[in-house]
Amino acid sequence: MVRVFNSSVLLKVYVYIYIIFILVAAPEVRSEESNICTDASSSSCSDANIHDETKDEAVSSPFQFMKAFSKLGTSWNHVLAEYISVVKGADGVDLKGDAYAQEMNEGLKLLQLMVQEAASASKDDELSWSFRSTPLSDFGKTIDDVLLAFLRWSVVDNNSSHDDKSCSLVGNVNAFPSSEKQDINVSKAFRRLASYVQWMQSVDADLLDPPLTYTSISPSLKTFSIYVTHDSCERLIWWVNLGQTDMREFKSKEPRETIRLFVWVAHLLFLDEGAQMKGLVVVDDMAEIGFWDYMTMLPIQVGISVDRFLISVTPLKAKNVVLMHLPRWAEIGYGLLSWFLTAKMKSRVTTVLRGEEIETLGRVVGGSNFIPADFGSFEGEVKTDMIAHYRN
Numbered sequence: 001m002v003r004v005f006n007s008s009v010l011l012k013v014y015v016y017i018y019i020i021f022i023l024v025a026a027p028e029v030r031s032e033e034s035n036i037c038t039d040a041s042s043s044s045c046s047d048a049n050i051h052d053e054t055k056d057e058a059v060s061s062p063f064q065f066m067k068a069f070s071k072l073g074t075s076w077n078h079v080l081a082e083y084i085s086v087v088k089g090a091d092g093v094d095l096k097g098d099a100y101a102q103e104m105n106e107g108l109k110l111l112q113l114m115v116q117e118a119a120s121a122s123k124d125d126e127l128s129w130s131f132r133s134t135p136l137s138d139f140g141k142t143i144d145d146v147l148l149a150f151l152r153w154s155v156v157d158n159n160s161s162h163d164d165k166s167c168s169l170v171g172n173v174n175a176f177p178s179s180e181k182q183d184i185n186v187s188k189a190f191r192r193l194a195s196y197v198q199w200m201q202s203v204d205a206d207l208l209d210p211p212l213t214y215t216s217i218s219p220s221l222k223t224f225s226i227y228v229t230h231d232s233c234e235r236l237i238w239w240v241n242l243g244q245t246d247m248r249e250f251k252s253k254e255p256r257e258t259i260r261l262f263v264w265v266a267h268l269l270f271l272d273e274g275a276q277m278k279g280l281v282v283v284d285d286m287a288e289i290g291f292w293d294y295m296t297m298l299p300i301q302v303g304i305s306v307d308r309f310l311i312s313v314t315p316l317k318a319k320n321v322v323l324m325h326l327p328r329w330a331e332i333g334y335g336l337l338s339w340f341l342t343a344k345m346k347s348r349v350t351t352v353l354r355g356e357e358i359e360t361l362g363r364v365v366g367g368s369n370f371i372p373a374d375f376g377s378f379e380g381e382v383k384t385d386m387i388a389h390y391r392n
Helices: 008-024 026-030 062-072 076-088 104-119 123-128 143-158 186-202 204-208 214-221 247-252 255-270 273-277 291-295 300-312 328-338 343-347 357-365
Strands: 226-230 236-241 280-285 318-324 349-352
Touching: 062 076, 062 291, 062 328, 076 300, 076 328, 104 123, 104 143, 104 186, 123 186, 143 186, 143 273, 186 204, 186 300, 204 255, 214 255, 226 255, 236 255, 255 273, 255 300, 280 357, 318 357, 343 349, 349 357
Parallel strands: 236 280, 280 318, 318 349
Antiparallel strands: 226 236
16 A cells, blocks of 8 residues: 555644744744854764654654754754755746757757857866766766756656656656657756756765776765665666665765765766656655654755755656655654655655555556665565666
């Protein structure tokens, strides 16, 4: 059985409690806004700065959830505003005067011209648009492959109001026109690409030394349990299992190393043709992880920045996000955030009831022969994945 968070009554209760919280408790929280963890190297951003008694505190109500952020050096107001901004950037916008192309080769040439024009504005812009920190060699890709990914994203975004139901799996597949003429909004692709270039430039120093390769991120990757496969509809599946992640070792890594890890993985995902044409599915086993353990995996601002990159910067279109073994605090957090999500976004999020994991995963990816064998005890039969190519 798949459970979708769609209870309007519950959401109204959450929002009512949130309003009370803003009126009663917000002044105290706002006074702590200056302590927000923006420095990725700051020790105050780690769980070492949270007292043991705080870690043991339950976060099992909306009020406790919102109040808890003050002990992380930030506030729920700030985090909520950041994530509203993130999810609003998930989809593109068509603007008056946008340039269109009717087929991919034409669109690629037009996008190349836009990139050249942007790069010619100044020496700094030329450097930014050189894609020097993009890990192309690891994946055997070129800059044109990156541009093509953003053009395909634009096509899919234009058709996101309906799904291609030729795939019977949960979430369906991207509605990608099969005809040669595709009405590609190249300007929209460029705006998304510009966001990507700006974000990559913001972490340039972390990505260039050493160059971003599988070998360089391997120590961080070994601590984090992730797999990347395809399902029976050729969609890309990103499997994450927090229960099998070495949290102590993961948290011992410098935030820059974790940023490098997720940037490398993001490129593995969005440069995949299955993800571009059919879509992405994320299966996240949260293993009922505690609030404090989860929230201190990364400094808050670093975590938000990585989420922004994955959700509203890269050319990825998620067809479904499957959440397994969701802890109570995560249900509360999603309930509060979902008030600001569109109906389409909420329909893309499902949770799996305990005891029904195998049945649900079968309907999500197409059966046990598409589930990684090492992804929990869910009768998976897949012995290798895309990352294994680099491991070997």
